Amino acid sequence: MRTGSLSMRLGLTVSLMGAGLVLLLATLAYVALSHELEKLARKGLESKMEQIQHSLAQGLDTDAIRGRPHSLMDLVIGHDNFYLTIVATAPDDRVLLSVGAKPQQPLLTDYAHRDTLGYLNWEDSYGNQVLSASSLMRLASGERVRVVLSLDRMDDQALLSAYLRATVIALPMLLILIGMGAWWLVQRGLAPLKQFSQVAAKVTTQDLTHRLSVDNLPQELGELAQGFNVMLKRLDAGVQQLSQFSDDLAHELRAPLTNLMGKAQVTLSRQRPPEEYKAVLESNTEELERLARIVSDMLFLAQVSHPAARASFTAVSLADEAHRVMALFALSAEDKQLTLTLSGDAQVQGDRLMIQRALSNLLSNAIRHTPQGSHISLLVEAYGNHASVSVSNPGPGIEAQHLPHLFERFYRVDSSRARTEGGTGLGLAIVRSIMSLHQGQADVRSLPGGFTLFRLVFPL
Amino acid sequence: MRILVVEDEQKTAAYLQQGLSESGYVVDCATNGIDGLHLAGQHAYELVILDVNLPGKDGWQVLEQLRRNGTQRVMMLTARGRLDDKIKGLDMGADDYLVKPFEFPELLARVRTLLRRSEHIPQPEVFCVSDLELDPRRHRAYRGTRRIDLTTKEFALLQVLMRQAGEVLTRTQIISLVWDMNFDCDTNVVEVSISRLRAKVDDQSEVKLIHTIRGVGYVLEARP
Numbered sequence: 001m002r003t004g005s006l007s008m009r010l011g012l013t014v015s016l017m018g019a020g021l022v023l024l025l026a027t028l029a030y031v032a033l034s035h036e037l038e039k040l041a042r043k044g045l046e047s048k049m050e051q052i053q054h055s056l057a058q059g060l061d062t063d064a065i066r067g068r069p070h071s072l073m074d075l076v077i078g079h080d081n082f083y084l085t086i087v088a089t090a091p092d093d094r095v096l097l098s099v100g101a102k103p104q105q106p107l108l109t110d111y112a113h114r115d116t117l118g119y120l121n122w123e124d125s126y127g128n129q130v131l132s133a134s135s136l137m138r139l140a141s142g143e144r145v146r147v148v149l150s151l152d153r154m155d156d157q158a159l160l161s162a163y164l165r166a167t168v169i170a171l172p173m174l175l176i177l178i179g180m181g182a183w184w185l186v187q188r189g190l191a192p193l194k195q196f197s198q199v200a201a202k203v204t205t206q207d208l209t210h211r212l213s214v215d216n217l218p219q220e221l222g223e224l225a226q227g228f229n230v231m232l233k234r235l236d237a238g239v240q241q242l243s244q245f246s247d248d249l250a251h252e253l254r255a256p257l258t259n260l261m262g263k264a265q266v267t268l269s270r271q272r273p274p275e276e277y278k279a280v281l282e283s284n285t286e287e288l289e290r291l292a293r294i295v296s297d298m299l300f301l302a303q304v305s306h307p308a309a310r311a312s313f314t315a316v317s318l319a320d321e322a323h324r325v326m327a328l329f330a331l332s333a334e335d336k337q338l339t340l341t342l343s344g345d346a347q348v349q350g351d352r353l354m355i356q357r358a359l360s361n362l363l364s365n366a367i368r369h370t371p372q373g374s375h376i377s378l379l380v381e382a383y384g385n386h387a388s389v390s391v392s393n394p395g396p397g398i399e400a401q402h403l404p405h406l407f408e409r410f411y412r413v414d415s416s417r418a419r420t421e422g423g424t425g426l427g428l429a430i431v432r433s434i435m436s437l438h439q440g441q442a443d444v445r446s447l448p449g450g451f452t453l454f455r456l457v458f459p460l
Numbered sequence: 461m462r463i464l465v466v467e468d469e470q471k472t473a474a475y476l477q478q479g480l481s482e483s484g485y486v487v488d489c490a491t492n493g494i495d496g497l498h499l500a501g502q503h504a505y506e507l508v509i510l511d512v513n514l515p516g517k518d519g520w521q522v523l524e525q526l527r528r529n530g531t532q533r534v535m536m537l538t539a540r541g542r543l544d545d546k547i548k549g550l551d552m553g554a555d556d557y558l559v560k561p562f563e564f565p566e567l568l569a570r571v572r573t574l575l576r577r578s579e580h581i582p583q584p585e586v587f588c589v590s591d592l593e594l595d596p597r598r599h600r601a602y603r604g605t606r607r608i609d610l611t612t613k614e615f616a617l618l619q620v621l622m623r624q625a626g627e628v629l630t631r632t633q634i635i636s637l638v639w640d641m642n643f644d645c646d647t648n649v650v651e652v653s654i655s656r657l658r659a660k661v662d663d664q665s666e667v668k669l670i671h672t673i674r675g676v677g678y679v680l681e682a683r684p
Contacts, residue, residue: 285675292561293644299559308544327613328639331652357643364646423646 007186015179022174026167033163037156038131042119045133045151048082049117051075052137052147059140062088065096073099081152089136089144096145129153192217196228208236248410252294252425256287290424297426301409304354304433312351318380318389318458319345321352325359326378329367337373344380346387348458350438358434358442359389361427362454366393369452382460386440390455397450406444407432431456461575462486462503466496466522467511467537476509479564480571493517497525505532506575512538512549520552527553533574537562565628565677572627587622590682592661592669594622603665613638614657621670621680630677654678 055071065072065086076084076099086097117135124130132150139145199210211232212225267280319342326340333340340363348355366376370393380389398406398413405411409429428442431454435442440458447453463485467473470491477487488503490496493514500508508526512519523534535556536549549557556570587594593602596619601608610618620637621629631650635641639649654670662668671679 282674289675292563295561296644324640328635328641328645328649329647331613331649331656332647335648335652353642356641357645360641360643360645360647427646 007183007190010186011179011183014182015175018178019171019175022171026171030160030163030167034156034160037153037159041131041151041153041156042133045119045131045149046117048075048149049133049135049147052084052149053135056137056139056145056147061139061141062096062143062145065145068097068099072097081154083150083152085148085150087146087148089146124152129157189218192221196225199228203232205239208232208239245409249294249298252410253291256291260284260287294424294426297424297430301426301430301433304430304437307437310351310437313349314352315347316350316352316355317345317347318355318387321355322359322378322380322389325356325363328360329363332364332367333376336367336370338367338370339375340378341375342378342380344382346380346382346389346458346460348387348438348460350458351434354434354437358431358456359391361431362391362456365427366391366452366454369393369395371395385460386457387460388455388457390453392447392451392453394450395452397446398444398452400446403444403446407442461507462488462505463571464488464490464496464499464503464505464508464532466490466493466508466514466519468492468514469511472511475564476567479568483568485571493519493522496522500526500530500532507533507535507571509535509537509571510554512536512540512545520548523549523552523554535570535574563630563632563676565630566633569624569627569629569633587619587625589622589625589680590667590669591665592622594618601661603661606664608660610657610660614653614660617653617657618661618680621678626679626681628673628677628679634678650678 052072052075055069055075056065058071060069060071072084072086076082082099084097084099085095088094088096117133120132120134122130122132130150130152132148134146134148136144137147195212199212202210211229214222214225214229217225263280263284267277322342326342330340363376363378370376374394376391376393378389378391381387402411402413406413407428410425411428412425432442435456435458438458440456442454442456444455445453461484463480465473465476465480465487467476467489468491473489473491477489480487488499488505490499493516496508496510496514497517499505510519510522510526514522517525519536519538523536526532526534533555534553535558536554537558537560538545538549539560546557546559555574558567558570585595585597587596591604594615595601599615601610601615601618616638617634620634629637632644634650635645635647638653654672658668658670662670667682669680669682671681671683673679
């Protein structure tokens with residue numbers, strides 16, 4: 001049952017519940033019906049007894065009773081399920097009158113002497129239910145007789161058993177109907193899921209454009225379909241980004257490879273003095289170094305996106321790391337007559353090496369783009385539940401159209417220039433990956449007056 | 461000293477053999493794990509340079525067998541730079557782990573360090589190359605009789621170069637040893653430092669000691 005068809009399971013459950021309900025209702029109806037029939041029977045007996053009492057009080061004595069007077073006979077004859085017995089009380093239990101062939105033996109002994117009306121349900125030798133009423137009645141002569149009036153309830157019994165039979169026959173059919181109805185309803189309700197599986201079957205990494213139509217879906221499935229579509233959209237974006245990335249990568253590698261191959265082929269095409277070979281090898285090594293760096297950066301990006309990299313986190317002082325990175329860049333800055341300053345401090349959880357790397361990438365960019373003789377400031381701040389380190393430098397500024405793309409892999413504001421400066425085009429992408437590993441973020445702002453501010457925000 | 465290179469890529473094996481031979485080692489090559497193990501059983505190698513991706517038996521299996529019956533040092537070479545691979549290699553008893561692409565001088569430096577580990581060479585108290593002297597304890601350097609005034613970083617750089625005089629150091633190695641930054645950073649700090657150091661050490665002397673090997677790195681040695 002655990003993994004079977006949902007519609008089958010629901011159908012069965014609903015039939016079982018329906019079975020219980022119908023059974024309960026049938027039982028209730030049966031009880032109510034038999035109770036009502038009994039009440040009617042008693043009422044009939046009671047009114048008959050009253051009439052008998054009336055007739056007896058009209059001046060009949062024991063002899064007259066024995067003579068089967070009309071007044072009594074009329075009451076009973078014509079109703080073939082009534083039986084009347086009148087018994088004298090003294091001096092012996094002589095039967096004065098007996099109408100109808102029913103033996104009424106139990107009544108004669110069980111209801112010996114009682115003034116009030118008493119009832120007894122019993123079963124005669126044919127197995128029929130009989131309801132008897134008995135009472136002592138006073139004749140006009142003052143004598144007392146016992147009157148026993150019985151009602152054969154064969155009809156009531158037939159009615160009840162017919163009802164039972166009908167119920168027993170109808171019940172299984174009803175149950176089957178309910179079960180089938182439930183099954184059909186569930187099948188119909190789940191029909192939209194077919195669309196889900198059709199779309200899912202069509203989705204591949206090559207084709208992520210399929211979407212589920214949300215119209216005509218019940219609310220629950222509508223939400224599911226929405227979620228499904230959002231997931232597809234995200235996957236689509238991710239896959240596109242990936243393919244864009246390999247595109248960029250191939251493009252990025254093509255230029256240095258062409259240079260290497262061309263240069264080697266040109267050099268080999270004729271005899272040259274050894275110095276020329278050496279020069280070519282040297283130049284090729286430099287180009288190869290750049291290729292190796294792109295590959296290492298790519299590997300680093302792949303590693304840093306892996307959550308396992310988070311395992312090596314320790315408490316890191318942002319100012320300490322900034323200080324070390326500044327020491328590394330002090331000479332390059334001095335070379336351009338730049339001054340570097342650092343203020344503030346904050347402790348964050350992170351990977352020291354990666355934080356150094358992120359800061360180093362920002363600082364090397366800043367030094368590259370700051371005009372000679374100006375000032376680069378690093379500021380570490382802690383506020384609320386965040387800590388940040390920002391690097392700001394004056395310079396030509398970055399046009400607003402480039403800002404949203406700066407952290408993308410291989411994005412370059414000025415492609416022809418950057419490549420000759422030796423960057424891999426992955427520096428800021430690495431910064432962003434490092435920050436997302438730290439569950440923080442990296443952002444950039446171009447401030448009026450030509451200031452550029454890069455900021456790394458860490459959660460505290 | 462004898463080194464075994466187990467590497468299935470012909471070109472890599474060839475340049476490793478050439479480079480190591482030219483640095484004074486005896487080098488044998490095997491192109492697969494089974495041959496490698498066979499050779500390792502026949503000769504007493506001090507170091508095995510082992511590629512992870514090998515046909516037949518892969519590097520891990522070879523490493524396991526080498527560790528079972530040998531005492532030679534093992535350096536793993538691999539194109540996989542993932543941290544868990546690295547940990548696996550070191551856990552299984554590799555002495556070092558180098559990720560492709562690597563720079564040959566770095567490989568050479570690591571080979572030297574690994575082989576030096578067994579025979580402890582005491583560091584001299586004063587480093588001397590030609591008429592250049594460096595005394596780390598008193599933090600002083602002399603070129604002949606002339607005292608050279610150095611900043612802390614310049615002193616550290618000179619010490620690194622002199623300690624491994626005659627060996628080529630790459631930019632990355634120098635940044636790691638002097639500035640303690642263990643990643644590839646985009647800075648010209650080494651170029652600037654070397655040119656300043658050169659101005660202080662070499663400019664006033666006939667004999668130049670600090671040499672740039674274009675495309676590779678820097679070396680400090682007295683050249684005839």
